[in-house]
């Protein structure tokens with residue numbers, strides 16, 4: 262680990278931003294736009310297919326200059342270059358962070374401890390493509406000779422959220438005669454709901470687990486094996502109905518899966534950065550290898566942009582630093598992500614893990630307690646549904662909630678005049694949030710005086726608008742890479758390790774100790790606090806145990 266630098270919040274750049282915030286805090290977006298009529302034409306950036314407008318933020322050119330200075334002070338570019346060089350920037354796990362190699366074309370070199378990993382990546386991608394094609398064409402059949410109609414990905418966290426989100430996003434590209442489903446929760450009702458209508462002879466399970474030891478995934482995997490064997494009868498059926506995505510060949514073999522049917526990845530791919538690795542096998546089966554490759558190209562386009570564009574014209578830098586501006590200088594706690602696309606329903610849960618597991622840390626890379634706020638709390642669901650639920654609080658509540666609006670020019674399916682109505686909302690909401698509605702405007706509408714205050718909108722609520730031509734594999738790749746690198750920028754500014762997840766590891770251990778206390782026939786000695794022990798006793802009673 263390099264020598265600890267001065268904590269970022271003690272730097273001159275930080276204090277200059279804090280002083281600047283005090284000057285700008287009361288400036289309204291109405292004033293910023295009035296002072297510079299070209300603001301909307303200037304404060305935007307186009308990267309690949311992404312058009313990103315950041316004009317409706319409570320910042321000036323001076324703010325941006327100061328934020329870039331802060332990023333220079335934190336040496337975000339240095340850390341980015343170290344990631345590209347394969348240095349072990351995941352310091353607490355002593356690992357390289359090379360998800361960028363997952364989308365590198367053949368011939369480009371990424372090394373982990375002197376070993377070029379790109380040929381390994383392509384070897385797995387090629388095997389995934391060949392397997393996907395066999396399932397898609399019907400050449401790969403189940404134990405009884407029936408073709409596979411349903412693929413179920415069993416995984417959780419990073420081994421679920423990415424493929425689940427991307428599968429939903431790219432549903433219009435999915436092959437129609439194969440149904441791809443996702444089981445993640447150890448709540449058996451999910452397993453039941455997703456399997457009870459299926460014929461095991463036509464079902465293929467992908468057990469997706471980097472470690473192949475995760476309690477939820479292994480419990481679901483064993484239930485799946487029991488479910489399949491109850492009908493197929495013969496252990497030999499496992500080879501036709503189960504494949505694994507893992508880094509742990511020993512455990513895969515123990516489970517009974519032929520390691521020929523195992524698709525590997527590596528410890529330099531973090532779970533939440535892994536859906537473009539073999540963890541995306543379910544997605545590749547759904548959309549086909551060509552679309553998957555196009556998605557990787559989208560990722561790569563933004564990777565190259567992030568690696569090479571000057572900070573001032575670098576989208577992940579701009580978005581990451583704007584997040585720092587609100588999180589650290591305005592006291593904002595959350596970021597609402599509001600996609601105007603039904604197909605992006607799982608984007609927010611995916612981004613929650615990306616942002617909150619990566620940057621929800623209170624120790625810095627040098628082992629010190631951080632002296633400032635870190636991770637943004639990400640929440641939200643697709644518009645326009647949210648408009649009829651929680652937008653009220655964003656518009657007229659007391660909290661500052663920056664929001665990302667994501668909209669498409671062309672939907673996958675044109676239905677009547679829906680898209681224009683839909684997108685009218687996408688444009689209207691950020692406008693209303695920024696400019697509000699003054700008491701004079703409300704009065705001019707003939708609103709009775711008694712209601713004027715309640716119907717006034719203060720405005721000055723900041724938003725980013727991301728507009729893309731369509732939701733294609735390539736666009737999705739660009740969008741996700743942007744958020745990945747945005748998360749990187751923020752973690753680097755805060756000086757934290759965005760690539761470990763000790764909080765998750767703790768959760769993996771905690772329940773293990775309690776399981777025998779729930780299942781024991783005789784009343785176990787409970788050594789918990791009185792609250793936990795009382796809850797466990799009540800549960801045992803409900804289950805008919807002493």
Ligand code: G6Q
Nearest residue numbers: 418419420470471472475532533
């Ligand atoms: C992601 C985390 C975590 C992980 C799951 C599943 O970055 O590490 O969400 O992906 O806990 O782990 P396995 O893939 O090992 O089952």
